[in-house]
Amino acid sequence: MNEPILSIRGLTKTYRGGTRALDNVDLDIRPGEIFALLGPNGAGKTTLIGAVCGLVRPSGGTITAFGHDLARDWRSARARIGLVPQELSTDMFETVWRAVAYSQGLFGKPHDAARIEEILRSLSLWDKKDAQIRALSGGMKRRVLIAKALAHDPELLFLDEPTAGVDVELRKGMWEQIARLKERGVTIILTTHYIEEAEEMADRVGIIQGGRILMVDEKHAMMERLGTTEAVIDLAVPLGQLPPEVAAFPVELGEGSTRLIYRGGTGAGGGAAEVAQLTQALTRAGIAYNSIDIHDSSLEDIFVGLLGEQEVPA
Numbered sequence: 001m002n003e004p005i006l007s008i009r010g011l012t013k014t015y016r017g018g019t020r021a022l023d024n025v026d027l028d029i030r031p032g033e034i035f036a037l038l039g040p041n042g043a044g045k046t047t048l049i050g051a052v053c054g055l056v057r058p059s060g061g062t063i064t065a066f067g068h069d070l071a072r073d074w075r076s077a078r079a080r081i082g083l084v085p086q087e088l089s090t091d092m093f094e095t096v097w098r099a100v101a102y103s104q105g106l107f108g109k110p111h112d113a114a115r116i117e118e119i120l121r122s123l124s125l126w127d128k129k130d131a132q133i134r135a136l137s138g139g140m141k142r143r144v145l146i147a148k149a150l151a152h153d154p155e156l157l158f159l160d161e162p163t164a165g166v167d168v169e170l171r172k173g174m175w176e177q178i179a180r181l182k183e184r185g186v187t188i189i190l191t192t193h194y195i196e197e198a199e200e201m202a203d204r205v206g207i208i209q210g211g212r213i214l215m216v217d218e219k220h221a222m223m224e225r226l227g228t229t230e231a232v233i234d235l236a237v238p239l240g241q242l243p244p245e246v247a248a249f250p251v252e253l254g255e256g257s258t259r260l261i262y263r264g265g266t267g268a269g270g271g272a273a274e275v276a277q278l279t280q281a282l283t284r285a286g287i288a289y290n291s292i293d294i295h296d297s298s299l300e301d302i303f304v305g306l307l308g309e310q311e312v313p314a
Helices: 045-052 074-078 096-106 113-122 138-150 168-183 195-201 219-226 272-284 299-309
Strands: 006-014 020-029 034-038 060-065 081-084 156-160 187-191 204-209 212-218 229-235 251-254 259-264 289-296
Touching (some): 020 212, 045 187, 096 138, 113 138, 138 168, 168 187, 168 195, 187 195, 212 219, 229 272, 259 272
Parallel strands (some): 156 187
Antiparallel strands (some): 006 020, 229 259, 251 259
C-alpha cells in the first residue's frame, strides 16, 4: 500500500479558556482517495483542517504531509495543499479572473492564463471572468472559492462544507467537479452536513465528535458492518399482544397496535431474510397484514445512531 499523503498523530488543540477542540487525533489519508469527515457542529472538523492548512496552531501532536513535517517544513508542503473554506474570504470588488490569478501567484506559480481559463471553464465560470465577485450568486461565489483553491494545482484539496447554501442542482454539479478532480489524481478531504454527499462520493468515511475520531472505515465496509434493516408492517386489525412465535423476533407494536415494527439484521440488507421469516410467522399465527415497507440503513442512519451512542464531552 502507498504511504499516506497525510499522516496525523496525537493532534490536540486547546484554545485559551480550556476548550479542547481536538483530542489526540490520529488519521492517515491515502493518495487519490475522497475522504469524508463527518461530525456535528463543534466536533472539530474545521479546526482539524485549519491545523493542516496552517490556519490553526496545534497544541500538540505531529502532522506529516508529502513526507514533510509541517512543524519544521511547512512551506514545502503547503504549496501542494489547497483549501476551499466555509466562509467566503476574498475581495468582493475583485473580478473573478483577478481573484483566481492572485491565488495562482500566491503559491509561487508563474502566471498561466491558459490554466486559469481551463479552471474557470470547468466550473462554468468563464462567462463571469470579468464580473465582480459581489455580483455573483451564492453558488457562483462558492465556485470561485474552488477555482482559487485549484489555481496552484494542489495535490491535496480540503473542501470545508463545499456545498453549504447551494441548491440541489448546483450541489450535484459540484459533485461532478469533485469526481473529475479525483480522476486527475487529486486527493480530497471534505466535510459536509449533507451526508448523502459522503454516501455518493467518498471512498472512506471518518466520524468525529468532541474532538475525537470515533471511527474511520471504508464507506461500504461501514455500511455492511453497522447497517440494519427496518420493516414496518401495517396490520389488518389491531393486535392486543404478540404471539410467542412473533415476539421471538426484534419487533414492537406501534401506532394503536396496528403497526408491527421490525428492527434487526446486520449489514446492508442483512435483515431481509429475517423479515421473510417474520411474515411467515404472522401467517402461521393467523395475523393478516396489508403492506410491508422495508428500509435499509443509509450512511446518515449509521451516523446518527453512532453519535447517539456517544457521550458528548462537557
